[in-house]
Amino acid sequence: MKYSLGVILLLFSLAVQASISAYEFNTPEQESRFNTLSQELRCLVCQNQNIADSNAGLAVDLRRQIHEMILAGKTDQEIIEFMTQRYGEFVLYRPPMRAGTLLLWIGPFALLILGGGIMAWFVRQRVGATQENPLSKAEQKHLADLLKDKK
Amino acid sequence: MKLRFILPLVVFTALIVLFAIGLNLNPREVPSPLIDKPAPSFDLPQVQQAELRLTRDALTQHPVSLLNVWASWCVACRQEHPFLMELARSKEVPIYGLNYKDERDDAVAWLQRFGDPYLVSGFDHDGRVGIDWGVYGVPETFIVDAQGTIRYKHIGPLSPQVWKEKLEPVVRQLQGGVR
Amino acid sequence: MLPELGHYALILALCLALLQGTIPLAGAQGGISNWMALARPLTWAQFMALLVSFAILTYAFISNDFSVAYTANHSNSLLPLIYRVSAVWGGHEGSLLLWAFLLAGWSLAVSLLSRRLPLIMVARVLGVMGLVSTGFLSFLIFTSGPFARLWPIPVDGRDLNPLLQDLGLVLHPPMLYMGYVGLSVAFAFAIAALLGGRLDATWARWSRPWTTVAWVFLTLGIALGSWWAYYELGWGGWWFWDPVENASFLPWLVSTALIHSLAVAEKRSAFKNWTVLLAIIAFSLSLLGTFLVRSGVLTSVHAFANDPKRGLFILMLLAVVVGVSLMIYAWRAPQVKSTGHFELVSRETMLLGNNVLLIVATASVLLGTLYPLIIDALGAGKISVGAPYFNAVFVPLMIPLVVLMGLGPLVRWKSDQAARLQQMIRGTLVISIGIGLLLPWLLFRSWEPMVIVGSIIAVWVALSALLDLRNRLRNASSFWSGLRKQSRSFYGMVLAHLGVAVTVVGITFSSYYSLEHDVRLAPGETFVMGEHDFLFEKLVHHEGPNYSSDLAVIQVQKQGKQVATLHTEKRLYTVTGMPMTEAGIDWGLTRDLYVALGEPLGDGSWAVRMYYKPYVRWIWLGALLMSFGGLLAAADRRYRLSRQSSSSVTANLQENGI
Numbered sequence: 001m002k003y004s005l006g007v008i009l010l011l012f013s014l015a016v017q018a019s020i021s022a023y024e025f026n027t028p029e030q031e032s033r034f035n036t037l038s039q040e041l042r043c044l045v046c047q048n049q050n051i052a053d054s055n056a057g058l059a060v061d062l063r064r065q066i067h068e069m070i071l072a073g074k075t076d077q078e079i080i081e082f083m084t085q086r087y088g089e090f091v092l093y094r095p096p097m098r099a100g101t102l103l104l105w106i107g108p109f110a111l112l113i114l115g116g117g118i119m120a121w122f123v124r125q126r127v128g129a130t131q132e133n134p135l136s137k138a139e140q141k142h143l144a145d146l147l148k149d150k151k
Numbered sequence: 152m153k154l155r156f157i158l159p160l161v162v163f164t165a166l167i168v169l170f171a172i173g174l175n176l177n178p179r180e181v182p183s184p185l186i187d188k189p190a191p192s193f194d195l196p197q198v199q200q201a202e203l204r205l206t207r208d209a210l211t212q213h214p215v216s217l218l219n220v221w222a223s224w225c226v227a228c229r230q231e232h233p234f235l236m237e238l239a240r241s242k243e244v245p246i247y248g249l250n251y252k253d254e255r256d257d258a259v260a261w262l263q264r265f266g267d268p269y270l271v272s273g274f275d276h277d278g279r280v281g282i283d284w285g286v287y288g289v290p291e292t293f294i295v296d297a298q299g300t301i302r303y304k305h306i307g308p309l310s311p312q313v314w315k316e317k318l319e320p321v322v323r324q325l326q327g328g329v330r
Numbered sequence: 331m332l333p334e335l336g337h338y339a340l341i342l343a344l345c346l347a348l349l350q351g352t353i354p355l356a357g358a359q360g361g362i363s364n365w366m367a368l369a370r371p372l373t374w375a376q377f378m379a380l381l382v383s384f385a386i387l388t389y390a391f392i393s394n395d396f397s398v399a400y401t402a403n404h405s406n407s408l409l410p411l412i413y414r415v416s417a418v419w420g421g422h423e424g425s426l427l428l429w430a431f432l433l434a435g436w437s438l439a440v441s442l443l444s445r446r447l448p449l450i451m452v453a454r455v456l457g458v459m460g461l462v463s464t465g466f467l468s469f470l471i472f473t474s475g476p477f478a479r480l481w482p483i484p485v486d487g488r489d490l491n492p493l494l495q496d497l498g499l500v501l502h503p504p505m506l507y508m509g510y511v512g513l514s515v516a517f518a519f520a521i522a523a524l525l526g527g528r529l530d531a532t533w534a535r536w537s538r539p540w541t542t543v544a545w546v547f548l549t550l551g552i553a554l555g556s557w558w559a560y561y562e563l564g565w566g567g568w569w570f571w572d573p574v575e576n577a578s579f580l581p582w583l584v585s586t587a588l589i590h591s592l593a594v595a596e597k598r599s600a601f602k603n604w605t606v607l608l609a610i611i612a613f614s615l616s617l618l619g620t621f622l623v624r625s626g627v628l629t630s631v632h633a634f635a636n637d638p639k640r641g642l643f644i645l646m647l648l649a650v651v652v653g654v655s656l657m658i659y660a661w662r663a664p665q666v667k668s669t670g671h672f673e674l675v676s677r678e679t680m681l682l683g684n685n686v687l688l689i690v691a692t693a694s695v696l697l698g699t700l701y702p703l704i705i706d707a708l709g710a711g712k713i714s715v716g717a718p719y720f721n722a723v724f725v726p727l728m729i730p731l732v733v734l735m736g737l738g739p740l741v742r743w744k745s746d747q748a749a750r751l752q753q754m755i756r757g758t759l760v761i762s763i764g765i766g767l768l769l770p771w772l773l774f775r776s777w778e779p780m781v782i783v784g785s786i787i788a789v790w791v792a793l794s795a796l797l798d799l800r801n802r803l804r805n806a807s808s809f810w811s812g813l814r815k816q817s818r819s820f821y822g823m824v825l826a827h828l829g830v831a832v833t834v835v836g837i838t839f840s841s842y843y844s845l846e847h848d849v850r851l852a853p854g855e856t857f858v859m860g861e862h863d864f865l866f867e868k869l870v871h872h873e874g875p876n877y878s879s880d881l882a883v884i885q886v887q888k889q890g891k892q893v894a895t896l897h898t899e900k901r902l903y904t905v906t907g908m909p910m911t912e913a914g915i916d917w918g919l920t921r922d923l924y925v926a927l928g929e930p931l932g933d934g935s936w937a938v939r940m941y942y943k944p945y946v947r948w949i950w951l952g953a954l955l956m957s958f959g960g961l962l963a964a965a966d967r968r969y970r971l972s973r974q975s976s977s978s979v980t981a982n983l984q985e986n987g988i
Contacts (some may be wrong), residue, residue: 045287167649178706180712276430
């Protein structure tokens with residue numbers, strides 16, 4: 001099964017190079033939306049590329065689709081929904097925020113707090129240690145004498 | 152032994168388990184979000200007879216039907232073709248074709264050369280219907296029931312083993328319910 | 331005949347590695363100095379065996395010996411010589427041989443440069459490295475032999491992937507592997523120290539230069555990969571957060587934390603357990619990278635062809651090496667006490683902050699990279715985690731890190747006063763904010779929040795380095811004598827931190843102010859992008875050594891004056907039939923102009939992609955600066971060590987009345 005999947009996917013171009021479609025838009029903002037959207041959508045037949053950078057037939061088709069939808073006045077959200085309805089969440093490079101991805105999105109922030117907490121605990125330990133061993137009166141006098149001698 | 156010295160080992164063990172499981176998974180295979188959802192409607196000219204149309208309604212005429220996505224340029228389709236012919240001959244389930252991003256002449260020649268297992272094939276020249284059905288590789292096979300709901304999608308070529316293990320049970324179940 | 335010899339040399343190397351990995355370690359445990367003394371000669375012998383093996387494989391490529399299957403799959407008689415050599419590491423088997431060869435090379439370097447290290451330590455370090463070599467050589471011989479023969483012998487080879495027929499392939503993998511493998515030295519030192527039960531300043535001092543040099547190679551390797559992708563792939567990007575890219579970035583982040591942690595361990599005898607753990611983690615991430623690239627567990631453009639048997643082998647290798655090390659850590663580390671004490675406001679705290687931020691960043695990137703696998707393994711579907719996630723998570727972590735980079739060197743060790751610091755940095759901080767605010771406006775007439783932030787922190791790093799220098803020169807008799815008195819380690823640090831600032835500038839400006847257009851252009855037509863006019867002058871057809879090409883000549887003008895002539899080609903490689911675009915780049919310190927030829931559109935016009943990328947070069951120049959800084963710092967340790975040793979020898983002699 002894995003082998004045949006490999007065979008199918010070999011049929012699509014494995015060229016990793018950018019493919020260039022000279023689409024025209026009405027406003028620069030539309031063109032910029034096109035670029036952003038095609039960079040955030042994944043090419044399913046490629047080895048981890050977005051559809052902006054892929055030569056594959058499906059990627060070219062999907063770029064054409066996005067182009068049409070932008071010209072037709074669809075919003076970014078509508079275009080993303082169009083894609084996920086047909087290809088699932090796999091096609092999004094920005095994972096949606098839902099219960100299953102909570103750990104993913106909150107994780108780094110939680111780790112930072114945890115790290116900061118550990119750091120604070122650790123520093124407090126060390127600082128306490130420094131202050132636990134102040135010089136005794138006799139030691140302080142000895143130190144003062146030594147310093148006087150040095151002069 | 153203090154927890155914080157064993158923690159790295161524990162975390163690492165979990166990772167190894169994850170990777171061991173991962174070796175048996177296929178990261179390239181994408182399941183279809185259309186399972187148990189209504190099949191997208193379409194209206195295409197037929198491959199063999201361009202004046203006639205194939206629409207989604209054809210699929211719902213039967214208690215269960217197959218839609219097989221194929222193309223003349225697809226090598227794996229050649230692989231599954233003998234089995235498809237056999238399946239068509241057995242008349243177990245009606246098979247419709249979706250000819251994906253092909254040239255009509257090539258498609259017709261291919262069917263003539265290797266045989267036509269399909270009741271009808273729709274000619275999806277620019278792949279738009281394919282996009283609606285979430286097609287990303289060829290061949291793919293969909294099982295559609297009488298209400299027009301997609302019940303199963305198989306990615307890759309069919310074979311007797313795949314049919315027996317994966318698709319036949321679904322087909323039988325859908326047929327049994329209606330009879 | 332020769333390839334068989336190469337294979338036998340490999341087997342010999344495996345035997346030698348096994349001996350190297352067991353006898354010295356046993357000798358160290360039992361105090362048998364004869365066994366420990368075998369470490370160096372065994373290392374030499376293993377290196378020679380691998381040298382022979384690698385040379386034979388290279389010769390097979392140079393001489394077009396297509397009876398060797400690996401050569402037939404990755405080379406071709408039309409391939410230019412330099413690419414025939416670099417094709418040696420263009421595939422799985424050959425790149426693994428390179429790994430093993432470089433590992434033997436680093437082992438040899440350790441054996442040669444460790445004269446003043448106690449024999450027991452040398453024995454342990456080389457022993458551990460020998461064990462790692464054993465693992466890799468076993469993997470090579472049992473699953474990935476590069477010398478398998480082909481019969482019947484093909485007339486010609488299948489050619490190297492056109493994308494790899496480039497200077498990038500010549501440089502990037504060797505540099506990167508030098509970094510990955512170099513981290514095994516820090517790892518070996520850590521394990522040796524744990525086994526010996528002594529984590530003292532000596533261990534830290536010895537580890538530092540090795541770790542720094544490995545870090546330098548990693549930095550260069552990653553930067554080369556990024557630069558190569560930029561000019562080769564035609565999408566103007568330089569980092570994709572692809573799993574394999576992340577696999578190289580993770581050890582880099584951890585080894586950055588490691589070199590800073592080693593500084594504390596050496597100077598202040600603190601963080602010792604943590605430093606040892608970091609050394610183990612850094613190398614483990616190197617191994618993890620090897621696993622991810624070759625096992626097929628994650629999808630990546632960089633992945634070699636996958637074979638489940640290979641994936642399982644590397645997984646076991648990974649499990650054994652890292653698992654055993656972490657067990658040794660769990661067993662031995664609790665006995666190590668760190669004695670250094672420090673206040674809340676101190677350089678130790680700053681470096682602790684550095685470590686926390688880098689480790690959280692590492693964990694976040696690892697989380698994002700593995701998350702699709704986790705979700706799949708739990709049966710919860712398939713998702714993708716890409717650049718939008720990583721950028722959202724990584725960038726906010728880097729901002730405080732860069733701020734610390736400027737502040738840290740100004741804070742005293744052990745104890746400092748917040749008031750004194752505030753007083754000292756006030757002026758510099760205000761000026762940094764001022765210049766940082768001004769820069770985007772002066773250069774681009776625009777103010778984006780993130781650009782302002784990036785600008786300010788970069789300037790802050792540069793100015794606080796100057797402040798640091800000024801403080802240090804304060805007590806010097808003259809400017810020049812003051813400069814001379816500063817150590818290479820100090821200059822290395824300044825250079826490396828400046829390198830980071832330069833990279834931050836490059837990333838900030840090129841990310842926000844790039845222009846990109848895909849246009850339809852016919853010969854004779856002009857397209858205006860920003861301040862530049864791009865004229866498609868003419869199209870020329872020509873034949874290359876192993877390809878045919880359509881070449882477009884594009885003239886670029888700015889305000890009426892000729893600025894650059896760009897050549898971009900669409901090539902068709904003869905053997906593979908693969909098309910490829912060579913981009914035309916006019917590179918400059920303040921901007922790149924970039925054109926890539928696409929498809930002919932039928933009516934004589936072509937799809938052409940053009941970019942204007944301001945300051946993008948600074949990204950890689952910053953990495954170069956970081957590397958120089960690292961080399962400088964590594965050079966310092968050696969110098970001080972030999973000086974100290976000779977003066978301690980002299981003192982010793984004097985004490986004994988000589």
